[in-house]
Amino acid sequence: MLENLQQSLSKVLDRFRGPGRLSEEHIQAALRDVRRALLEADVHFQVAKDFTRRVGERLLGQERLAGVSGVQQATAAFQTELAALMASDQPALPKNPRHPMVLLLAGLQGVGKTTAAAKLGLWLTRRRNKRVLLAACDLQRPAAVEQLRQLGERLGLDVHAEMPGPGVDPPGVAARALAQARNGRYDVLVVDTAGRLHVDQELMEEIEQVGRAIRPDASYLVLDGMAGQVAVDAGKAFAERLDLYGVILTKMDGDARGGAALSVREVTGVPVRFLGVGEKPEDLEEFDAERLAGRILDLGDLVGLVEKAQEAVDEQAALDDYVRMMSGRLTMEDLLQQFRMLKKMGSMKKILGMMPGMGKMSGLLDSVDDRQFARIEAIVLSMTPKERLHPELLDGSRRLRVARGSGTSVGEVKRLLRSFQDMQKQMKSLGKMMRGGRSKKRLLRQLGQRGGIPNLPGGFPGL
Secondary structure (H helix, E strand, O other): OOOHHHHHHHHHHOOOOOOOOHHHHHHHHHHHHHHHHHHHOOOHHHHHHHHHHHHHHHHOOOOOOOOOOOOHHHHHHHHHHHHHHHHOOOOOOOOOOOOEEEEEOOOOOOOHHHHHHHHHHHHHHOOOOOOOEEEEEEOOHHHHHHHHHHHHHHOEEEEEOOOOOOEEEHHHHHHHHHHHHHHOOOEEEEEEEEEOOOOOHHHHHHHHHHHHHHHHOOOEEEEEHOOOOHHHHHHHHHHHHOOOOOOEEEEOOOEEEEOOHHHHHHHOOOOOEEOOOOOOOOOOOOOHHHHHHHOOOOOOOOOHHHHHHHHOHHHHHHHHHHHHHOOOOOOOHHHHHHHHHHHHHHOOOHHHHOOOOHHHHHHHHHHHHHHHHHHHHHHHHHHOOOHHHHHHHHHHHHHHHHHHHOOOOHHHHHHHHHHHHHHHHHHHHHHHHHHHOOOOHHHHHHHOOOOOOOOOOOOOOOO
16 A cells, blocks of 8 residues: 555665754755655655645754654654544544435545445445445446345345436435335435436535435545545546535555555545455455554554454454463464465565565565465365374375365475474474573574574475
C-alpha cells in the first residue's frame, strides 16, 4: 500500500539521522523532497503544499527534546500531520440509524462499486454481526445485477435483484428492496447504484431519485484509489451534488499512485471511511488515519496485524499447539493447520508489509511468493494421516510416493523433513530452557548458529 510514497518518505527521514540539531536549512531541503514525493504519488498540489508547510512549522517551532533523535522528532511530526490530514471525528457507520440501517453507494463506472457493496455487506456481517440485504439498483448494466447476485450467493448474503424491463426503474427497485429489508427484519440494506464513465446530469438525477425513495442513513462515494487526482476531481463533483457521509477507496493494495487517500478529505470535505486493500471479499478495512500514517512512514500496522490474527486463530487450538510445540511433539498435521491459519490472514507479502521497517526491505517482500508455501502444503497433503503424525515412517519408497503426489522432488521432501526435525529439537530445547530459567545468551546459542530462530521452511528451495 502506497509503497512508492513510503520508500520516498523513508529516504527523506534518513536525512534527519545523526546527533545534530535540526537546522532550518536542513528541514527546508528535506521538505522539498517530501513535496516532490507527494506530487509523484498524485497528491493534490495544494494539499502537498499545505502539508509540508505545517510539518515545517511544527519542526521549526519545537524545541529539541533531550534523548530524542532528529529522525524520531521528524517522524513524530510527519505522523501527526499525516493523520490530521486524513482524520475524522465521526465513525465509519452513521450514529443512531433507523432500522434497517440504509447505506447507499455511488460512484463512476469501473471503480469497483458493485464489488465494494458485497465487501461492505460481508464486513457488516462478520465485524458487526449484522443481517444484511444487498440491493442491485445498477440497471444501466444488466451484468452488474447478475454480478451482485453471484457475489451474494458466494458470500452467503441475500440480494434483492430485478432484471431491467418495463416498469422496472432504480427508485422502484430500491423502494421494494427497502420493503423486503423491513419485512424480513434485516439490520442493514446496502444499495448499489448505477455508474457512468464520467459525472453527468442524468447520473446525478438518478442517484438523487433513489435517495428520495429510500432516504439513506449514509451515502458513500466509491473511488478508485489508484486513479489519484482523477479520483479526487470526481469526488469533488459528487460532493457538490450529494450529501455524502464518507468515501470508500478501492484498489489501495496497488502502489502506482494512491495519493487520493491523502487528498480526498482536504479537497472534498468528505472523509475516507473504508479502504479496499485486495481482491478477496474480506479485503475491506475500516479506515484509521493513525494506522495508515504509520504504514506510510514504515512504522508498520501492528494493530491491524493482531486483528487479522484474532480473526484467523482459534485460541484453544493455538494454546494446544503451543503446548505440543514446547514439548517437541508438533506434528506435520499441526504444520498443515498453521499454514491454513496463515492463509486466512491473507498473503504473506501483505502480512509482512504490516510489520515495522519492512518498507526498507521491499526486495525481500517482492521475493515472497505464496506459491512456495503451497508447495510445502502439497507435500504434507500427499502424506497419509499416519505419516503426518509420525513423519519418521517416511522411508525412501514413501518419500518417492509423496514427491510424485505433490509434484516435487525427493530432495525437496527430504529437506522439508530435515527442517521439521530440526525445529522439533529446537522447540523441545526451548521448552526445557524456559522451564529451567536459563540465561538469554545460552538460549540464543541453542536456537541457531547466529542467534536467530530458524524458520521451518529455511532450507526449502526458493524460501
